[in-house]
Amino acid sequence: xxxxxxxxxxxxxxxxxxxxxxxxxxxxxxxxxxxxxxxxxxxxxxxxxxxxxxxxxxxxxxxxxxxxxxxxxxxxxxxxxxxxxxxxxxxxxxxxxxxxxxxxxxxxxxxxxxxxxxxxxxxxxxxxxxxxxxxxxxxxxxxxxxxxxxxxxxxxxxxxxxxxxxxxxxxxxxxxxxxxxxxxxxxxxxxxxxxxxxxxxxxxxxxxxxxxxxxxxxxxxxxxxxxxxxxxxxxxxxxxxxxxxxxxxxxxxxxxxxxxxxxxxxxxxxxxxxxxxxxxxxxxxxxxxxxxxxxxxxxxxxxxxxxxxxxxxxxxxxxxxxxxxxxxxxxxxxxxxxxxxxxxxxxxxxxxxxxxxxxxxxxxxxxxxxxxxxxxxxxxxxxxxxxxxxxxxxxxxxxxxxxxxxxxxxxxxxxxxxxxxxxxxxxxxxxxxxxxxxxxxxxxxxxxxxxxxxxxxxxxxxxxxxxxxxxxxxxxxxxxxxxxxxxxxxxxxxxxxxxxxxxxxxxxxxxxxxxxxxxxxxxxxxxxxxxxxxxxxxxxxxxxxxxxxxxxxxxxxxxxxxxxxxxxxxx
Numbered sequence: 001x002x003x004x005x006x007x008x009x010x011x012x013x014x015x016x017x018x019x020x021x022x023x024x025x026x027x028x029x030x031x032x033x034x035x036x037x038x039x040x041x042x043x044x045x046x047x048x049x050x051x052x053x054x055x056x057x058x059x060x061x062x063x064x065x066x067x068x069x070x071x072x073x074x075x076x077x078x079x080x081x082x083x084x085x086x087x088x089x090x091x092x093x094x095x096x097x098x099x100x101x102x103x104x105x106x107x108x109x110x111x112x113x114x115x116x117x118x119x120x121x122x123x124x125x126x127x128x129x130x131x132x133x134x135x136x137x138x139x140x141x142x143x144x145x146x147x148x149x150x151x152x153x154x155x156x157x158x159x160x161x162x163x164x165x166x167x168x169x170x171x172x173x174x175x176x177x178x179x180x181x182x183x184x185x186x187x188x189x190x191x192x193x194x195x196x197x198x199x200x201x202x203x204x205x206x207x208x209x210x211x212x213x214x215x216x217x218x219x220x221x222x223x224x225x226x227x228x229x230x231x232x233x234x235x236x237x238x239x240x241x242x243x244x245x246x247x248x249x250x251x252x253x254x255x256x257x258x259x260x261x262x263x264x265x266x267x268x269x270x271x272x273x274x275x276x277x278x279x280x281x282x283x284x285x286x287x288x289x290x291x292x293x294x295x296x297x298x299x300x301x302x303x304x305x306x307x308x309x310x311x312x313x314x315x316x317x318x319x320x321x322x323x324x325x326x327x328x329x330x331x332x333x334x335x336x337x338x339x340x341x342x343x344x345x346x347x348x349x350x351x352x353x354x355x356x357x358x359x360x361x362x363x364x365x366x367x368x369x370x371x372x373x374x375x376x377x378x379x380x381x382x383x384x385x386x387x388x389x390x391x392x393x394x395x396x397x398x399x400x401x402x403x404x405x406x407x408x409x410x411x412x413x414x415x416x417x418x419x420x421x422x423x424x425x426x427x428x429x430x431x432x433x434x435x436x437x438x439x440x441x442x443x444x445x446x447x448x449x450x451x452x453x454x455x456x457x458x459x460x461x462x463x464x465x466x467x468x469x470x471x472x473x474x475x476x477x478x479x480x481x482x483x484x485x486x487x488x489x490x491x492x493x494x495x496x497x498x499x500x501x502x503x504x505x506x507x508x509x510x511x512x513x514x515x516x517x518x519x520x521x522x523x524x525x526x527x528x529x530x531x532x533x534x535x536x537x538x539x540x541x542x543x544x545x546x547x548x549x550x551x552x553x554x555x556x557x558x559x560x561x562x563x564x565x566x567x568x569x570x571x
C-alpha cells in the first residue's frame with residue numbers, strides 16, 4: 001500500500017512512546033504529528049484533518065472517552081477514523097506469568113462470573129457477615145449496580161469513585177477484596193495496583209479487575225469504544241502496520257457537507273439464461289442495489305447462505321432445483337424464511353403461481369422481464385417487508401422498531417413509567433439438550449405468559465415486545481411495575497418444570513455444556529428481570545434505558561431462581 005501523504009495524529013502524553021511511534025510511522029511513509037492534551041487534539045482533528053487518529057486509551061491527562069465522544073458528535077468530524085493503541089509494560093501486573101490479580105472480568109459485566117471470582121478469592125459470606133468488598137470505579141451508575149449485587153449476595157459493599165482516594169480508603173477500611181476499574185481519570189488502575197504492592201498494609205488485599213479493556217488482545221471492534229483496540233506490553237510492528245493500513249485504505253474522512261455512504265440493499269438474482277441474468281444484474285446495480293447472481297437452484301441456495309440477501313429473484317425453470325424448490329427450502333429454514341422472494345415464470349403458468357402463493361411467495365413476474373418493473377417491485381417489497389418484519393415471526397410480538405418507538409414516546413410524554421427487560425436463564429443449555437423446536441415452544445409459552453399477566457383487559461395501555469432470541473420487554477406504568485415483575489417471576493417458576501422430561505424433573509437439573517465447552521449441571525429455566533424507571537431518576541434516551549436494563553437483568557441472573565432487580569438509584 002502507498003502510505004505517502006497519509007496523515008496520522010498521535011494522542012499520547014508519554015514523549016518516549018510518541019517518539020518511537022512517530023519514527024515507526026515515518027519509516028513506513030506516513031506523516032505523523034503528536035498532541036498531548038484534549039483541546040489540542042480536537043483542534044488538530046478539525047483543522048489538520050488526519051486520515052487516522054491513534055489514541056492512547058490509558059492517558060491520564062484527560063478522559064480519552066470524552067475526546068472520542070466529542071469527535072463523534074461533531075458533524076464535521078463524526079467520520080474520523082480512530083484506533084486505540086496503548087503500549088504499556090504495566091499490563092504484566094494483570095496478565096503476566098505471576099499476575100497480581102485474582103480475576104480479570106470485562107464489561108459489560110457477567111455477574112455470574114463475578115460471583116465465581118469472589119467465591120474463589122474470599123470465604124463465602126453469610127447473612128449479617130462482615131465480608132467487605134470495595135468497588136473502585138469512576139462510573140457511578142455501574143458501581144452502584146455492583147453494590148446492589150454485592151449486598152444481595154450478603155457482602156458489605158463500599159464504593160469509591162475517586163481514583164485519588166482509593167489507597168487512603170483501602171488503608172482506612174481494610175476491605176477483604178477490591179474490585180478495580182483500570183480506566184479511571186487522574187490515576188489508572190495500574191498505578192493503584194503498583195502502589196498497593198509497595199505498601200505492606202495493602203499488598204495482601206485480593207484484587208479483581210473489572211474493565212472495558214481486554215489486555216494483550218487485538219480487537220477489531222473494541223469492547224470499550226467500538227473502535228479497533230490494542231492494549232498490550234509489546235506489540236509486533238507488522239500487526240500495528242496492518243491495522244493502520246486497513247483503517248486508512250478507504251481514504252480520508254468525509255469532508256464537511258459530504259453525505260455518509262448509504263448501505264445498499266442486497267439482491268440475489270438466479271436464472272440459467274446467462275445473457276438475461278447479466279442484463280438484469282447491470283440494471284439492478286445501476287438502480288442502487290448490490291447484486292449477487294446464481295445460474296441454477298443449487299447455486300442460489302449457496303449464495304443465500306453466503307450473502308444473506310435482502311430479497312431474492314428466482315427463475316422458476318432452473319436446472320438442479322427449480323425456483324419453487326429453492327423457495328420451499330428457504331421457507332423451511334427459520335434463518336432465511338423472512339427473506340422476500342419474487343418468482344419469474346412463463347405467461348399463463350397458473351398452477352405454479354397458486355402453489356407459490358400458498359408457500360408465501362411475495363410476487364410474480366412474467367417473462368420477458370421488464371427491468372423497470374422488476375426494480376419497482378423490488379423496492380415496493382423491501383419497503384413492505386420492513387414493516388412486516390417489525391413483528392417477531394415466532395412470538396408474534398412487536399419487534400425492535402416498535403419497541404424503540406414506544407419507549408421514546410414514553411420519554412416524550414414525561415409521565416412516570418417503567419420498562420421491564422426480561423431474559424431467560426439457562427436457555428442455551430435447554431436448547432442444546434431438547435432441541436430448537438422445544439426451545440421455540442418455551443419462547444412461545446413465555447410470550448403467552450407475558451401477555452396473560454400484563455394485558456388483563458381491553459383497556460390496558462401496556463406494551464409487550466420481543467427483542468429477539470430469549471429477550472423480551474414490557475413497558476408499563478411505574479406503579480404496577482414491581483408487582484408485575486414479581487408475578488411474572490413466580491408464574492414462570494411454576495411452569496418451568498413442565499418444559500422438562502420426568503427424569504429431568506426428578507433430578508432437578510439437566511447436564512449440558514456451557515459456552516466454554518465444559519460439562520456442568522444446569523438448573524431449570526428461570527427468568528431475570530431488570531426494571532428501569534423514571535420516577536426517581538431522569539431518563540433521556542432509548543439507548544440509556546436499554547443499557548440500564550441490560551445491566552440490571554444481568555445482575556438478576558445471579559439469583560438461583562427467577563428474580564427481578566429494580567433500579568432505585570436517583571440522579
